[in-house]
Amino acid sequence: MRYTIEEIRQMPEGQTFDCKSIHIEPKALANTIVAMANADGGMIAVGISDKTRRIEGVNQDKAHLNEILRTPFDFCVPTISVTTEFMPCQDSEGNDNHILIIHVPASPRLHANQADEVFWRVGDKSRKLPFEERLQLMYDKGERYYEDSPAYDATIEDIDMDAVKAYMKRIGYGKSPMEYLQENKGFLTYKGDVPQVSTACILLFGKRPQNFFPRARVRFIKYYGTEEKVGREMNVIKDVTFEGRILDQIQKTIDYLETQVKEHSYLGEDGLFKTDREYPKFVIQEMTVNSVCHRDYSIKGTEIQIKMFDDRLVFETPGKLPGIVRTDNIRHTHFSRNPKIAEYLKAYDYVKEFGEGVDRMCRELSAIGTKEPQYHLFAFIMKASVWANLLEEGQEKTISDQKRPEGDQISDQIKMILELIKEKPQISRSEISHKMGLHESSVKRRLKMMVDKGIIQRIGSDKGGHWQIK
Structure with missing residues (x-):
């Protein structure tokens, strides 16, 4: 999009725009260029004072202008491939002049200035990153992969060699498991005589991966209704966690999600039975695989959470979108945060062709x-x-479709109790009270009312019996 000189002059500085005086030193300009390239890209207007917005122009100082034009090459490491244009204008002195427009692309690489300082664009500021954030940005851009870092305190004894053998058979590798780990993908390296077991190795082949990465797991939470509520209004009706190696997590999660998806089978006009589903099977699989495969495992404080509401599934995955992937290009742009994990899952047919998954999901949902x-x-x-x-x-095939007593309108709380009983017939009043955020006396009254109305009945004693939905 092309702007007029007045539009540029009035444009507020922010994440993707900045203006600079012609007198700016190339070293200082490099920080802004680096920050934009490392973030979302942007545009810099040189020749407009960033403090007063006075139009200075750039024609009057050709030597300094040439230094500015060389800034992306001479002061940015590695070089940043900007594009430039000169926009005609009339400067504050009334002379014909130009301003320089520098277009900075968002880069898939990590860039620094000549002093090896890394900057990141935050609002209208170029912020210098400390070492930890610089390292995180390197992971995000694929300059380094966290999956290659050693799993702290892991040894060869923590590797399940049978899992390695199963994968070797899958890919047709003929040597021993130890040779595979040492000779491929950096799964097992040595620092002197000490073996270093990589994060990817533990996540894919570890005997107990959660010993090293406790939150490297998937948690499924089902809510009653379309909102997430807490406290006395808590509406959680299912809460299940899946652990183990990455392949186990994916298989268990997909299998369980399939039990929660509503279906409707009917006889079509062509005389064949058809089935409508809430969510296509491929979408369930692809979203689960993407979450596990592309999560940022360097973030250790939380797990993947899959939340099911009446009208949607929400997949909450630790980590920003990796590399050059953005929300507006995710359908057709592929960038793997964990390429070794992705390649492993491709061998098990969970990843079909790199980059096709999101596009296929969109097509199936559109259909x-x-x-x-x-x-x-x-x-x-x-x-x-x-x-x-x-x-x-x-x-829909749900418990609420059971025949109800005539004229009875079952409340939201009773529907939640029915779901909890369906999930666990032996559930106690105290458990229902805890899950729903209701006082136990309130739960007791509602259970009695449901028994009186013939909705449920108690089979056996209070301690050893169970509930039955009538």
């Missing part, structure tokens, strides 16, 4: 009249929402 997945970054958590194909009233 059933559902909008594309929506991606939002909250702090360091990427939230991907997939909207349900809402089945027509009366089609």
Whole structure:
């Protein structure tokens, strides 16, 4: 998009725009160029004072202008491939002049200035990154991969060689498991005589990966309704966690999600049975695989959380979008944060062709009249929402479709109690009270009312019996 000189002059400085005086030193300008390249890219207007917005122009100092034009080459490491243009203007003295527009692309690489300082664009500032954040940016851009870093305190004894053998058989590798680990992918290296077991090795082949990465797991939470509530209004009706190696997590998670997806089978006009689903099977698999495969395992304080509401699934994955992937190009741009894990999953057919998954999801959702997945970054958590194909009233196979006493309108709390009983018939009043955030006396009254109305009945004693839905 082309702007007029007045539009540029009035444009507020921010994440993707800055203006600089012609008198700026190339070393200082390099910091802004580096910061934009490391972040979302942007545009710099040289020849407009950033303090007064006075139009100075650039024609009057050809030697200094040449130094500025060489800044991306002479003061940025590695070189940043900017594009430039000169915009005609009239300067504050009334003379014909030009301002220099520098277009800085978002770069898949990590850039620094000549002093080896890394900057990141935050609002209208170029912020110097400390070592930890610089390292994190290197992981995000694929300059280094966290999956290659040694798993602290892990030894060869922590590797399940049977899991390695199973993978070797899958890819047709004929040597021993130890040779495979030492000769391929850097799974096992040595620092002197001390073996270094990589993070990827533990996540893929470890006997107990959660001993080293406790939150490298998937948690499924199902809510009643379309909002997440807490306290006395808590509406959680299922809360299940899946651990183990990455392949186990994916298989268990997909299998369990399939038990929660509503379906409707019916006889079509062509005489063949058809089935409508809330979510296509491929979408369930792809979203799960993407979360586990592309999560940032250097973030150890939380797990992947999959939240199911009445109208959508939300996949909350630790880590920003990696590399050059953005929410507006994610459908057709591929960049793997954990390439070794991705290659492993490709051998097990969970990754078909690199980069095709999101596009296929969008096509399948469009085919059933559902909008594309929506991606939002909250702090360091990427939230991907997939909207349900809402089945027509009366089609869903849920416990609330049981025949109700005539004229009775079952409350939201009673529906939640029914779901909890369906999940665990032996559930106690105290457990229901804890899960729903209700006082136990309130739960007791609701259970009695449900028994009186013939909705449920108690089989056996209070301690050893169970509930049955009538």
